[in-house]
Amino acid sequence: MSLWFWILLASVIAFATKFVGYLMPQAWLEHERVLRTANAVTIGLLAALVAMNALGDGTSLTADSRIGALVAAAVALIHRAPFLVVVLVGAIVAAGLRLLGFP
Structure with missing residues (x-):
């Protein structure tokens, strides 16, 4: 099977999953346990994404300027800075460390 088959299959599954979500009764989606x-x-997926982007380097873990940028962005978030400021602080700290x- 070719790569295009798997891409199309993944697309159909993603569309079907989204479509089934629209068919669910609103009362089910507003249930406290579901929410x-x-x-x-x-939150778990976002934390995993941030950790992999900050610490991952292919198949190994690495410590570089991204960790400093993540810490600086977290400090900006703690101080309730706007999102754009958080991103800029992280980028400036990463550039400064580099x-x-x-590395």
């Missing part, structure tokens, strides 16, 4: 589960899964010689 808690959806929030927990979303300028200083950190």
